Amino acid sequence: MIKFLFIILYFVSILSLIYGLWTIVPFFYGLPWVPTAKDRVRRALEMVGLKPDELLYDLGAGDGRIILMAAEEFGARAIGIEASPLQYAFTWLRCFFSGSKSKVSVRRENFYRTDLSDADVVFAYLTSDQAIRLQDDLAAQLKPGARVVAVAFDFPDWKPNDFDEGYLLFAYEMPPEKGGMAAYLVENNEEVDLP
Numbered sequence: 001m002i003k004f005l006f007i008i009l010y011f012v013s014i015l016s017l018i019y020g021l022w023t024i025v026p027f028f029y030g031l032p033w034v035p036t037a038k039d040r041v042r043r044a045l046e047m048v049g050l051k052p053d054e055l056l057y058d059l060g061a062g063d064g065r066i067i068l069m070a071a072e073e074f075g076a077r078a079i080g081i082e083a084s085p086l087q088y089a090f091t092w093l094r095c096f097f098s099g100s101k102s103k104v105s106v107r108r109e110n111f112y113r114t115d116l117s118d119a120d121v122v123f124a125y126l127t128s129d130q131a132i133r134l135q136d137d138l139a140a141q142l143k144p145g146a147r148v149v150a151v152a153f154d155f156p157d158w159k160p161n162d163f164d165e166g167y168l169l170f171a172y173e174m175p176p177e178k179g180g181m182a183a184y185l186v187e188n189n190e191e192v193d194l195p
Ligand SMILES: C[S@@+](CC[C@H](N)C(=O)[O-])C[C@H]1O[C@@H](n2cnc3c(N)ncnc32)[C@H](O)[C@@H]1O
Pocket: 025, 026, 029, 030, 031, 032, 033, 034, 035, 036, 058, 059, 060, 061, 062, 063, 065, 066, 081, 082, 083, 084, 087, 109, 110, 111, 112, 125
């Protein structure tokens, strides 16, 4: 009986350790583990008109749901950039066993150092600080016509060319127009309740 209890305790400890690392490590990179709901991801990829064989990058791949949906539902090629080792390993396994193995991959990398010059679409679920830090690099690196979709936080200097108030999604086309969200609202004569 005691031996059985020790075995249970052993497995509970291992699971707690894995869960702890899964949730805590992303914090050290400044972005907590918060996955995007699948219907929101689908809407984001529709907003930027992701096409078959285009190349999408997800900045902070998490559990790989964005790159897998991009490949499986949109026929795109997709690369996840993920700094946290557990999320990276999990996404690598999901890609390896997926039916779209040839189209998806994940890199253990800091997205501030990723070369995104070949991207057609960038999916970005960032904090507002990260968006401010990244916006000049993205504008300099991305080719004309590339699209960026931001979840929850916008890129403050860029005017979105599409905005979904319900899902709080901001879509941009490169090169970005200046003016931020205010310019979008004035142009579209809209009133929205921003958080
Ligand atoms: C908010 S989650 C988003 C996951 C996924 N993109 C989604 O929308 O479901 C952020 C992810 O980014 C990763 N991350 C945070 N900072 C990073 C960095 N500098 N480079 C690469 N990945 C990072 C975290 O480990 C976490 O898995």
